[in-house]
Amino acid sequence: MRSFFQFCVVLLPWVMRRWVLRTCFGYSIHPTARIGWSWIFPAKLEMREHARIGHLNVAIHLQRVTLGAHASIERGNWITGFPAGDPRHFTHRPDREPALVMGEHSALTKNHHVDCTDRVEIGAFAIIGGYGSQLLTHSIDLERNRQDAAPIRIGEYCLVGTDVVILGGARLPDRSVLGAKALLNAAFTEGGWLYGGVPARAIRELPADTAFFHRTSGFVA
Numbered sequence: 001m002r003s004f005f006q007f008c009v010v011l012l013p014w015v016m017r018r019w020v021l022r023t024c025f026g027y028s029i030h031p032t033a034r035i036g037w038s039w040i041f042p043a044k045l046e047m048r049e050h051a052r053i054g055h056l057n058v059a060i061h062l063q064r065v066t067l068g069a070h071a072s073i074e075r076g077n078w079i080t081g082f083p084a085g086d087p088r089h090f091t092h093r094p095d096r097e098p099a100l101v102m103g104e105h106s107a108l109t110k111n112h113h114v115d116c117t118d119r120v121e122i123g124a125f126a127i128i129g130g131y132g133s134q135l136l137t138h139s140i141d142l143e144r145n146r147q148d149a150a151p152i153r154i155g156e157y158c159l160v161g162t163d164v165v166i167l168g169g170a171r172l173p174d175r176s177v178l179g180a181k182a183l184l185n186a187a188f189t190e191g192g193w194l195y196g197g198v199p200a201r202a203i204r205e206l207p208a209d210t211a212f213f214h215r216t217s218g219f220v221a
Helices: 002-010 014-023
Strands: 044-047 058-060 064-067 078-080 099-102 107-110 113-115 120-122 127-131 134-136 138-141 146-149 152-154 165-167 193-196 201-205
Touching: 002 014, 152 165
Parallel strands: 044 064, 058 078, 064 099, 078 113, 099 120, 107 127, 113 134, 120 152, 134 165
Antiparallel strands: 138 146, 193 201
């Protein structure tokens, strides 16, 4: 019955749907925020001013989704998690949070897979660009023969190229670029660099006055 009710909610015109999402689900949705024809039903949802979620996105088994002001999830993204407190897996990680947290003016573009078994953070003004990237927070710990998970952090003013793979525990520092088809599997700390390759490594330092790193709007003309 719950799934049928959610399906009916998705089909409602936005003004009615927003009222139902706020009233029946307890979501915090700013009057200027908007959700397209997408299946977005986390335990907690917060969308600040002018945040938007486009069409044909699916987000399941998430504890929390937070979009800062002007943050956007475009279309066709598959966002998954694994319920907190489930006794089957991850009992050694009581602090795990299945969540997607996006800073102001950040963007997740089109046709990406984001595994939020643990928290995925996309910093302010950062863009996950192109198509077909995978952000995967969970894996199998072969040594201990168990499922494991670790968060992913994309820093502020970062640009992530098309068709990349980012694994649990990875970090892209502020004002950095991850090149197309890269594999990011380490927590880098030095911002202002182009990272790329399989596995990713620091390739060259980027000029401090790079205009992308100083935007006051997430929109790129």
